Amino acid sequence: MERIEKVGVVGCGTMGSGICEVVARGGRAVQFVEVNDEMVEKGLSRIRNSLQRAVDRSKLDAADMEAILDRISGHTDFAVLSDSDLVIEAVPEQLDMKQKTFEQLDAVLRPDAIVATNTSSLGVIDVAVHTKRPDRVLGFHFFNPAPVMELVEMITTVVTNPEVVELAKAFATELGKTPVVVRDRAGFIANLLLFPYLNQAVGMVEEGYATREDIDAAMRFGCGHPIGPIGLVDLIGIDSTNSIMERMYEQFGDVRYAPHPIIRQLKTAGFMGRKSGRGFYTYEKPNSSRTAADDASDVTPIDPESIAHWGTIGVLGTGTMASGIAEVCAKAGYDVIVRGRSVAKAESAKAAVGKSLQRMVDKGRMEADAAEEALGRISVTDGLASFAECDIVIEAVAELMEVKRPLFEELDQITKPDCVLATTTSSLPVIEMAMATNRPEKVIGLHFFNPAAIMKLVEVVPTVRTDDQTLMQSRAITEKLGKHGVLCGDRAGFIVNALLFPYLNDATRMLEDGYATAPEIDTAMKLGCGHPMGPFALMDIVGLDVTLEICRALYAEFRDPGFEPVPLLEHMVSVGYLGRKVGRGFYTY
Structure with a gap:
């Protein structure tokens, strides 16, 4: 033939x-x-x-x-x-x-x-x-x-x-x-990487950590996935999901492949997902992609009046994230104070905002007058005392607790009693920063995604001490800034990183095992799952050192053996292969 x-x-x-x-x-x-x-x-x-x-x-x-x-x-x-x-x-x-x-x-x-x-x-x-x-x-x-x-x-x-x-x-x-x-092994490439991620997302719903809607929105807005994990389970089918995971668990014996009890319960009840009209969501009819009008999580509506009196926002930091947050706040009509370790650094952050606004003008996405007005709302300082009358201060400094905690102690002494103190941490416990203050009820996590001026997602992270008013105000300011807020608890990784980085670690393990090459795995996940990029291309952009640190934080928090960083990742970081920023990671640039 x-x-x-x-x-x-x-x-x-x-x-x-x-x-x-x-x-x-x-x-x-x-x-x-x-x-x-x-x-x-x-x-x-x-x-x-x-x-x-x-x-x-x-x-x-x-x-x-x-x-x-x-x-x-x-x-x-x-x-x-x-x-x-x-x-x-x-x-x-x-x-x-x-x-x-x-x-x-x-x-x-x-x-x-x-x-x-x-x-x-x-x-x-x-x-x-x-x-x-x-x-x-x-x-x-x-x-x-x-x-x-x-x-x-x-x-x-x-x-x-x-x-x-x-x-x-x-x-x-x-x-x-x-x-x-x-x-020939269970799951091949795509399913072997996809289903532990889906199962972990199901576990978040099952234990009440986050709603199905927030989990799905987090992965769509935070990672560019075409469909969130809970909606994807419904699309694949509850019965098919259960069957595939059982097969993988039989072969590998890893508990992360064992379907969560709620999957088996839905299957037993005949709720098979879209094809039956009901799964984790309820649909208008079998095989419809439209959820029923009354099928919504019972979440308290956002009250815009809770921040109606707010006028000034403080941004602590001068890096890419800080300048992006400052831009977003200024475009939303707020007076913004950017504090740097020096006035020159703060001016540099404001200049970065100016360049970003000019790019929008050049692309026809913003009027020149509006851009000039937004930039004019930003003032700079090198002292925390300038935050005294802010309604909310958003911290965006280095991802080190020994740096963040003393700053929260100072902010507590300087800002007015009803000022909300927010951190943009992506992996550190918010409660530790809250307990550095005398107002833990006014401290919350607002995890913006980089670049903050473009990415629509913000993870809103209350601690066990955050009060209802602060949570409502945080949700309201997120909406006022034009972002999609998702609510989740204060634990390592929140939603996006807790789902994304174990998947990246699993992909690295697959490469280390010699099962497939980095280009083959990237191709499989892009074309098979609709991801905007494969795991290795993504790690090269994020940085292998950043990937390793987040994997370590997740492993320390959850103690799941499957989360332990793969030796190959550690070895690549140790020899300086950190990704695009140095010209060599899983790929050479």
Whole structure:
């Protein structure tokens, strides 16, 4: 065989119908097999509806739709697949069902035909051994929805013929997909990194640490993910999530792969996610992406009047974060006082704001008069005493408790009694800064994301001592500044870093194990999960030293063995490979 031409698919459910559509869109005829005529018609209807949606959105011509449908046929007899070059199995994720399917295929296919499984969690070798051609079996893992998602994970077993892999890779490329070749183990690349992250997010909801809405918003606004983790579990399906995680736990024995009890409870109750109309969210109807109007967490509405009397904001610090916060506050109409260790440093921070505002003017996003007015609201100082009449002071200095704590002691003595004291820490306990003051009830975390002038997210972090008025005022000022505030408790990592950095650590462990290369892992997570960048490209931007310190902070807080920094990360930091800022990290620049 020099090229894959004739394609068969077994199973025409969500994945099978998507695979049929992809193959037919690629110009090849495809035949699928289902258990009975009713399932055949449902499969054809599913494909037709998918193509019609593309036509309705002007992404496909009606004539092309009919041509694609003409290349697809459905049957109930495996014999129609006898002359196929490749057959892709897409039956439910049950090992015994897949093994039986492979036995039936083996009985009718040509000896040189390739048989592939679309499994996302089962061992490919476990189905390959149920054929007389285990060397011509591989995993061909499409991602849902198959017509849209570009990634295909190709899973090779210890006996897969290299010729088969090359033919399959060429076939996937001709279909417009990007193949990534990996070895046979549960979860492969994308799911092995994705599902511990999803499970951890579910745990946050289960224990009441944060609402599902805030967790999802945090990862969308803070990391640029196309969908938050809780919404993604509903999209994948509660039953599928449970099954995939159980398989990974069976193979690796790591408790982070064991699905949280609430996942099993929802599954038992029949709440399977979007497809059933209810999962962690309730939807308008089954398979709808729109949540029901009355399905909202019971969170006290923000009261804008709580900060109606505020007029002056203090910003403590002169770095990138501090200047970004100063800009945001000035654009919102507040008088801003920036304090630096010297007037020159404070002036430098104001100059950075001026450059940022000018860029907005140059891009037509802001009027020149408005930019000049905003910059005029910023004054600079080198003394804390200038904060005496501020309504809130936002600290944005070095991420060291020995630096922050003494500053909070001083601010407590200088500012008026009702002034809110906020810290932008991303990993230190807010309560330690609060207890350095005589007003712990007025201290809170406001974790802006860098660059603060652009990033929409702010994590609002009350401590066990923060009073209700301070929390309400903090939520109100976050909204007034044009940011999306998410509420979470005072523990290392808050929401975003607590979910993001264990994932980055897991990716590093995968690289250290030699399972895949950094480019392959980055490609898998970008194309398979829709992340704006892969984990290694992201770590190079964040800085490997910063990544290591946050991983250490999370490990110290939670004592989870899975959070312990991977030795490879420590080694790279020790030799000075810190990422883009030095020209060498996981990549060389």
